[in-house]
Amino acid sequence: MWSVIKSVLAAFFGVQREQQRREDFENGRPVSFIVVGIAMAMLLVALVALVATLAAR
Amino acid sequence: MAFHFPKSNPEQSTTTADAGLADSPHHERPRGLMRWVLTTSHKEIGSLYLLFSLAMFFIGGIFALVVRAELFQPGLQLVEPEFFNQMTTMHGLIMVFGAVMPAFVGLANWMVPLQIGAPDMALPRLNNFSFWLLPVAFTLLLSTLFMPGGAPDFGWTFYAPLSTTYAPPSTTFFILSLHLAGISSILGAINIIATILNLRAPGMRMMDMPLFVWTWLITAFLLIAVMPVLAGVITMMLMDINFGTSFFNAAGGGDPVLFQHLFWFFGHPEVYILILPAFGIVSAIIPTFARKPLFGYASMVYATASIAILSFLVWAHHMFVVGLPLVAELFFMYTTMLIAVPTGVKVFNWITTLFRGSITFEPPMLFALAFVVLFTIGGFSGLMLAIAPADFQYHDTYFVVAHFHYVLVPGAVFAIMAAVYYWLPKWTGHYPHERLSQVHFWLSVIGVNLTFFPMHFSGLAGMPRRIPDYALQFADFNMVSSLGALLYGASQLVFVLVVIKCVRGGKKAPAKAWEGAEDLEWSVPSPAPLHTFETPPTFERPAH
Amino acid sequence: MRTLLERVAAGLTLALISPLVLANGWNMPIGVTGLSREIHSLHMTIFWICVAIGVVVFGVMFYSLFRYRRSKGAKAANFHEHTGVEVLWTAVPLLILVAMAVPATATLKNMYDVSEAEIDVMVTGQQWRWRYEYLGEDIAFTSNMSTPREQISGEAEKTENYLLEVDEPLVLPVDTKVRLLLTADDVIHSWWVPELAVKQDAIPGFVNENWVRIDEPGIYRGQCTELCGMDHGFMPVVVEAMEKDDYESWLAERKEAAEQESMGIDREWELDELMERGEKVYGSICASCHQVDGSGSPPAFPALAGNTEMLDDVEWHIDTIVNGVSGSAMPAFRSTLNPVEIAAVVTYERNAWGNEAGDTVQPSEIVEMLEE
Numbered sequence: 001m002w003s004v005i006k007s008v009l010a011a012f013f014g015v016q017r018e019q020q021r022r023e024d025f026e027n028g029r030p031v032s033f034i035v036v037g038i039a040m041a042m043l044l045v046a047l048v049a050l051v052a053t054l055a056a057r
Numbered sequence: 058m059a060f061h062f063p064k065s066n067p068e069q070s071t072t073t074a075d076a077g078l079a080d081s082p083h084h085e086r087p088r089g090l091m092r093w094v095l096t097t098s099h100k101e102i103g104s105l106y107l108l109f110s111l112a113m114f115f116i117g118g119i120f121a122l123v124v125r126a127e128l129f130q131p132g133l134q135l136v137e138p139e140f141f142n143q144m145t146t147m148h149g150l151i152m153v154f155g156a157v158m159p160a161f162v163g164l165a166n167w168m169v170p171l172q173i174g175a176p177d178m179a180l181p182r183l184n185n186f187s188f189w190l191l192p193v194a195f196t197l198l199l200s201t202l203f204m205p206g207g208a209p210d211f212g213w214t215f216y217a218p219l220s221t222t223y224a225p226p227s228t229t230f231f232i233l234s235l236h237l238a239g240i241s242s243i244l245g246a247i248n249i250i251a252t253i254l255n256l257r258a259p260g261m262r263m264m265d266m267p268l269f270v271w272t273w274l275i276t277a278f279l280l281i282a283v284m285p286v287l288a289g290v291i292t293m294m295l296m297d298i299n300f301g302t303s304f305f306n307a308a309g310g311g312d313p314v315l316f317q318h319l320f321w322f323f324g325h326p327e328v329y330i331l332i333l334p335a336f337g338i339v340s341a342i343i344p345t346f347a348r349k350p351l352f353g354y355a356s357m358v359y360a361t362a363s364i365a366i367l368s369f370l371v372w373a374h375h376m377f378v379v380g381l382p383l384v385a386e387l388f389f390m391y392t393t394m395l396i397a398v399p400t401g402v403k404v405f406n407w408i409t410t411l412f413r414g415s416i417t418f419e420p421p422m423l424f425a426l427a428f429v430v431l432f433t434i435g436g437f438s439g440l441m442l443a444i445a446p447a448d449f450q451y452h453d454t455y456f457v458v459a460h461f462h463y464v465l466v467p468g469a470v471f472a473i474m475a476a477v478y479y480w481l482p483k484w485t486g487h488y489p490h491e492r493l494s495q496v497h498f499w500l501s502v503i504g505v506n507l508t509f510f511p512m513h514f515s516g517l518a519g520m521p522r523r524i525p526d527y528a529l530q531f532a533d534f535n536m537v538s539s540l541g542a543l544l545y546g547a548s549q550l551v552f553v554l555v556v557i558k559c560v561r562g563g564k565k566a567p568a569k570a571w572e573g574a575e576d577l578e579w580s581v582p583s584p585a586p587l588h589t590f591e592t593p594p595t596f597e598r599p600a601h
Numbered sequence: 602m603r604t605l606l607e608r609v610a611a612g613l614t615l616a617l618i619s620p621l622v623l624a625n626g627w628n629m630p631i632g633v634t635g636l637s638r639e640i641h642s643l644h645m646t647i648f649w650i651c652v653a654i655g656v657v658v659f660g661v662m663f664y665s666l667f668r669y670r671r672s673k674g675a676k677a678a679n680f681h682e683h684t685g686v687e688v689l690w691t692a693v694p695l696l697i698l699v700a701m702a703v704p705a706t707a708t709l710k711n712m713y714d715v716s717e718a719e720i721d722v723m724v725t726g727q728q729w730r731w732r733y734e735y736l737g738e739d740i741a742f743t744s745n746m747s748t749p750r751e752q753i754s755g756e757a758e759k760t761e762n763y764l765l766e767v768d769e770p771l772v773l774p775v776d777t778k779v780r781l782l783l784t785a786d787d788v789i790h791s792w793w794v795p796e797l798a799v800k801q802d803a804i805p806g807f808v809n810e811n812w813v814r815i816d817e818p819g820i821y822r823g824q825c826t827e828l829c830g831m832d833h834g835f836m837p838v839v840v841e842a843m844e845k846d847d848y849e850s851w852l853a854e855r856k857e858a859a860e861q862e863s864m865g866i867d868r869e870w871e872l873d874e875l876m877e878r879g880e881k882v883y884g885s886i887c888a889s890c891h892q893v894d895g896s897g898s899p900p901a902f903p904a905l906a907g908n909t910e911m912l913d914d915v916e917w918h919i920d921t922i923v924n925g926v927s928g929s930a931m932p933a934f935r936s937t938l939n940p941v942e943i944a945a946v947v948t949y950e951r952n953a954w955g956n957e958a959g960d961t962v963q964p965s966e967i968v969e970m971l972e973e
Binding site: 133139205225226308354380390394411415429433434437454523524527528530 | 626627628629630639640643644647648650651654655658659661662665666669670671672675676677678679680681682686687690691694695698701702705706708709710712713728752753754755759761762763764765787788789791793795798799800801802804805806807809810823824825826827828829830831832833834835898900901927929930
């Protein structure tokens with residue numbers, strides 16, 4: 001689970017190591033990446049919204 | 058739907074391949090015109106898409122030249138303001154929906170099956186249908202020019218209520234035409250997704266796919282996500298115009314700003330639909346002519362996915378001056394700045410691919426390199442536009458016009474040109490004429506920059522977009538832009554000449570037309586025969 | 602007026618000069634408000650950041666293109682990954698952007714702070730003019746482009762402020778915080794004056810807020826920046842900033858004029874008087890759609906010359922002007938024009954361009970109608 005989160009974070013950041021990518025594509029199930037990806041996208045929205053709200057004070 | 062993430066399933070690939078072939082038995086092929094009307098071959102449909110796109114590119118280009126001719130000098134010389142507005146509107150609609158999108162779909166049709174070792178698209182008849190919707194849609198759109206009240210005149214973004222209560226009667230035809238084009242896009246996207254997920258050569262995993270295939274896969278998902286939003290918003294317009302609803306009519310309790318939210322929720326991912334396949338093309342061409350593997354392949358894929366997700370979170374940066382609440386303004390400014398990062402990563406990757414390569418400058422490479430430089434300039438102005446307070450000064454001026462033309466013309470269009478030069482040997486069996494291609498390239502580069510670079514200045518100096526006449530201080534910039542546009546437009550005739558010459562003959566190309574090319578399409582003969590990969594190839598992973 | 606050839610030559614030279622020569626007329630104006638200066642400095646900061654990144658990126662690119670040509674015997678290396686470098690070039694732009702976001706946020710908050718304004722002006726966009734209403738002062742007027750059509754068509758020499766001049770500018774005092782309330786009657790417009798760094802959409806059904814505090818007296822020119830139909834390009838914004846004293850006396854003058862106008866409501870007007878006044882109103886309000894000669898441009902804008910529907914039914918004629926035609930481009934002029942102006946323009950339309958209704962419509966009749 002932690003490795004899935006790490007890989008999704010790497011995707012958001014846009015940098016991934018070849019070795020790690022190979023492992024993801026050999027061992028991981030796509031569904032877990034998609035679910036974590038959507039959750040992280042929502043988290044990102046929440047985070048940016050929070051920063052914007054605080055900044056607007 | 059089978060979703061094979063790590064491995065592809067060889068048995069399934071073969072069965073679907075057979076089914077695809079059964080659609081077009083050799084002995085029953087119709088001849089003449091009906092051959093093209095009824096074709097289910099991905100290659101022929103790909104060619105149809107590309108020819109259609111070329112025709113639209115010239116029609117949209119002529120509209121642009123009418124605009125530039127009127128703007129050559131201050132004052133109204135050639136056209137009335139109403140007709141001027143029709144020209145800007147039709148230019149935008151034709152170029153976005155009729156030229157750039159179909160060109161990329163055409164390239165996908167031709168190249169995706171060849172790059173993944175599939176015999177055809179997964180749904181060949183649907184493929185035929187999605188192409189033939191387009192000529193219908195755009196004939197309908199162009200016919201509005203001859204209707205009473207004229208063609209749509211409210212800009213390609215068709216903001217309500219100018220496009221509803223105050224629109225010419227032809228708007229209903231415009232809506233129908235956009236619906237047809239949208240259906241075509243959705244069907245095309247479904248087909249591409251089905252092909253990529255199901256028809257890969259045995260042994261080719263997702264992460265072995267060429268980047269053009271990857272970027273198109275992500276683009277196709279974007280299309281399916283946003284085209285229905287466009288369909289929804291134009292249907293609401295249809296209701297407002299013809300059935301007395303008030304979605305966007307303030308007098309009836311409606312909300313004109315809602316229109317803009319809906320439009321840009323479609324429109325911003327649409328911008329990436331127009332550029333992601335271009336990233337894929339450039340990522341194929343640069344390694345070929347630098348003779349060096351693409352730097353950071355995994356990062357490129359991840360950055361593309363990241364751009365796709367972020368593209369849904371930035372739409373209101375087109376609306377910084379409509380009076381959004383402060384929090385919304387900040388939110389969209391931050392997300393817009395974030396999306397610049399993965400885009401920057403791509404540029405860095407291409408340049409690092411060049412570093413310590415062994416570089417030659419064939420025509421596709423020239424266009425790809427010009428893409429990197431000029432697209433980056435468009436990216437810089439994009440970064441400036443992301444700064445919300447400064448956007449209050451840039452918004453709806455020629456600075457914005459300069460920005461999006463830099464990402465669309467020397468961006469998307471140059472990438473399409475690069476792709477055509479890159480794959481012409483595969484399509485025709487001949488190399489394009491080298492000297493003529495270079496003439497086309499240099500005239501295009503000079504023309505594009507003369508046209509669009511001065512627009513940065515006229516915009517900053519205060520010239521609003523979409524005006525048929527302007528104050529005297531903008532005269533010099535506009536004159537240069539108009540001359541540049543004429544040069545750029547005329548130089549595309551050279552392109553047509555190159556393509557015609559290349560189809561007719563020229564230096565023979567071997568199967569592997571470019572020394573440094575790696576992908577599967579170079580394993581079939583040039584020109585590619587009508588049927589390729591009837592038995593799936595065995596994919597061998599490159600040594601890296 | 603320079604010859605065409607000279608201007609082509611000058612233009613081409615201009616395009617070839619480096620963009621770093623950011624003289625006046627090439628770049629965003631610094632402007633005459635605190636905010637415009639802040640925005641200008643944000644603009645220049647991000648511009649130089651882009652230039653710096655561009656120099657590095659394009660420098661490496663062109664160095665590689667030059668140094669690693671195969672024609673010079675370059676052999677390709679085979680590296681294709683380096684996580685350290687990739688993390689670095691993702692993190693550095695991220696940090697630059699965060700650094701940029703901080704001042705941008707501060708400026709934006711400043712722009713959104715409309716509190717403690719001393720003057721409120723309602724700005725209403727209409728196809729294709731601006732209407733200004735000084736709230737609490739009982740002063741309102743419309744501002745039309747005053748550039749003659751002959752200059753646009755090329756029959757007359759274009760003058761200095763071509764397309765950027767109006768019959769009545771918005772007059773504001775300097776050193777005073779003015780709140781602008783923006784809305785529109787028909788389609789979306791956008792009110793922009795570059796020197797003031799104010800650009801705000803005027804949207805039907807919405808009231809947007811913005812504010813300005815001008816430092817120097819002067820005349821500042823801008824244009825509508827949201828496509829609003831046929832004459833979008835002919836809808837300038839002109840702001841005249843005055844010293845506070847001058848502004849006060851301007852205000853007093855306007856009030857007196859408004860009072861005199863309201864006295865005109867009760868008296869009987871002659872046909873000639875109404876025609877003269879009506880021609881002016883028609884020229885500034887109606888002619889952009891219905892044309893100076895009343896020929897209109899059907900089907901959107903019907904002809905008024907020889908329009909029997911209009912000539913046969915004076916009540917309908919007045920009602921159309923007062924209340925507009927819903928679902929069409931004809932706006933309601935109930936609040937834009939005063940009774941004298943309505944009476945004058947109705948009379949004019951009924952007796953101009955060969956129309957021969959012969960009747961006059963008196964301001965008092967309009968007042969009666971409006972009260973109903």
